[in-house]
Amino acid sequence: DTAVSQTPKYLVTQMGNDKSIKCEQNLGHDTMYWYKQDSKKFLKIMFSYNNKELIINETVPNRFSPKSPDKAHLNLHINSLELGDSAVYFCASSMPGQGNGYTFGSGTRLTVV
Amino acid sequence: AQTVTQSQPEMSVQEAETVTLSCTYDTSESDYYLFWYKQPPSRQMILVIRQEAYKQQNATENRFSVNFQKAAKSFSLKISDSQLGDAAMYFCAQSGGGTASKLTFGTGTRLQVTL
Numbered sequence: 001d002t003a004v005s006q007t008p009k010y011l012v013t014q015m016g017n018d019k020s021i022k023c024e025q026n027l028g029h030d031t032m033y034w035y036k037q038d039s040k041k042f043l044k045i046m047f048s049y050n051n052k053e054l055i056i057n058e059t060v061p062n063r064f065s066p067k068s069p070d071k072a073h074l075n076l077h078i079n080s081l082e083l084g085d086s087a088v089y090f091c092a093s094s095m096p097g098q099g100n101g102y103t104f105g106s107g108t109r110l111t112v113v
Numbered sequence: 114a115q116t117v118t119q120s121q122p123e124m125s126v127q128e129a130e131t132v133t134l135s136c137t138y139d140t141s142e143s144d145y146y147l148f149w150y151k152q153p154p155s156r157q158m159i160l161v162i163r164q165e166a167y168k169q170q171n172a173t174e175n176r177f178s179v180n181f182q183k184a185a186k187s188f189s190l191k192i193s194d195s196q197l198g199d200a201a202m203y204f205c206a207q208s209g210g211g212t213a214s215k216l217t218f219g220t221g222t223r224l225q226v227t228l
Binding site: 030031033035040041042043045048050055056088090100101103104107109 | 146148152155156157158160163202204208210211212213214215216217218220221
């Protein structure tokens, strides 16, 4: 029973392509997130959705478009991929205000060639 | 704005010994939470320990404990009886208490465990 599952785990694609990463959580959490971990291991938030509503949108290029069809799912679509988009993308979920921590998916390693 | 600072890029400890990883943070929120996450080579983010800012008592989880100094905005992690499986990146993180809160991470400390 994976709590936060994201697919695919690995993604290798050429520059200019469009790709999507999917995320699902079965924890009943209200809020889901996308984080990017760069080559130096630094983790930075990209987006956050609470009950399907976008509540955090950091300074991310508009080639990145999140979509949340329901509160258990949060997908990330990336258009016109660039070399600099290569990173590990983590989906996470939480129940804000309860301080129980954020549960992370296993990450998607995206490599743009 | 929230910031989290980890000043030790790398640490090393011998098996069975104790090591302390440092973390300082800054936030304007009065209600917040602090966390330590472990990221082994498998890249999975694993919650090690958490602390509510309103609690004075330091959190403990088996061999892991924290030293939470609220006035100094310091949140260090102590690992006792270190094991080879403790080798990983450790991230200190902080979040607020509201719906629009987010988890802000430090830059991480790579912990090596030697025989």
